[in-house]
Amino acid sequence: MKYLRFICYIVNMIPESHPRRKSLLLREKLIEGYKKGLVCDSGLIAQGRGEAFDYLIGERTQSPARKAIRAAAAALVLATHPVISVNGNAAALAAEDIGKLAEELGCAVEVNLFYRTQGRVERIAAHLRKAGVKQVLGVHDADARIPELNSERRKVSRKGIYKADCVLVPLEDGDRCEALVKMGKRTIAIDLNPMSRTARKAHITIVDEFTRAIPLLTEEVRRLKEKDAAYLKAILKKYRNKKVLEDMRKLVYF
Numbered sequence: 363m364k365y366l367r368f369i370c371y372i373v374n375m376i377p378e379s380h381p382r383r384k385s386l387l388l389r390e391k392l393i394e395g396y397k398k399g400l401v402c403d404s405g406l407i408a409q410g411r412g413e414a415f416d417y418l419i420g421e422r423t424q425s426p427a428r429k430a431i432r433a434a435a436a437a438l439v440l441a442t443h444p445v446i447s448v449n450g451n452a453a454a455l456a457a458e459d460i461g462k463l464a465e466e467l468g469c470a471v472e473v474n475l476f477y478r479t480q481g482r483v484e485r486i487a488a489h490l491r492k493a494g495v496k497q498v499l500g501v502h503d504a505d506a507r508i509p510e511l512n513s514e515r516r517k518v519s520r521k522g523i524y525k526a527d528c529v530l531v532p533l534e535d536g537d538r539c540e541a542l543v544k545m546g547k548r549t550i551a552i553d554l555n556p557m558s559r560t561a562r563k564a565h566i567t568i569v570d571e572f573t574r575a576i577p578l579l580t581e582e583v584r585r586l587k588e589k590d591a592a593y594l595k596a597i598l599k600k601y602r603n604k605k606v607l608e609d610m611r612k613l614v615y616f
């Protein structure tokens with residue numbers, strides 16, 4: 363309660379008219395997640411890096427990102443076994459919206475951490491469940507391993523990421539993204555840095571701020587669920603990730 367009052371105090375300190383209010387409020391969400399033990403120390407630094415790129419792209423969803431969102435939705439709807447991978451930052455920023463996307467897709471959410479500790483995995487899982495996520499994997503069932511990956515991110519659930527044919531990986535590290543691609547999984551990244559290894563290795567890269575991208579992706583999934591497989595495959599056939607990244611990079615190099 364005391365902490366909630368403190369958050370309200372901070373939120374009120376940022377004037378409604380502040381041009382970067384949304385970004386500053388997101389920062390507060392991350393700090394709140396950090397204090398609750400969901401976000402790791404490096405997660406705060408990662409958010410700062412993201413903020414810098416977001417600033418350069420005008421803090422709004424640009425048209426190349428919209429193309430990527432459409433392709434990502436098509437890929438997720440077409441998938442037999444899609445999974446949403448969630449780390450500390452993603453859970454702190456948008457647990458409810460992750461739940462809505464999972465609901466729309468009828469898929470599981472798997473906790474997968476770079477700085478994995480069992481305590482943090484359990485706290486994140488509880489936070490996701492409280493926000494409405496129905497199927498949370500990766501807590502006591504991370505018994506399979508991603509081949510050729512040495513980080514803690516290699517620990518995955520046999521029923522989740524290991525079996526998935528399509529994985530959504532927000533705020534990822536490049537190594538695992540590459541390893542998932544090597545395993546033959548269609549990999550979708552959400553990463554504000556269009557030059558990162560993750561962005562370049564993924565099949566589809568949404569260069570947008572995570573909390574902006576997720577509701578747009580959910581909306582697109584809802585629309586595309588009405589379409590047949592041929593329509594969805596045509597979207598994917600036309601999609602060029604390299605071109606999307608190039609167009610996003612042009613926006614960053616102002």
Ligand code: PTJ
Pocket residue numbers: 401402404405407408409410411412413415449450451455474475476477478533534535552553554555558570571572573
């Ligand atoms: O919770 P853990 O233990 O799995 O650790 C998570 C972090 C984020 C610390 C870990 O995955 C990490 O070190 O990530 P990196 O290598 O710093 O990469 C994070 C990437 O996400 C960077 O390219 C940022 O630009 C980008 N990013 C940061 N915040 C956002 C973002 N992209 C979209 N939306 C954001 N809010």
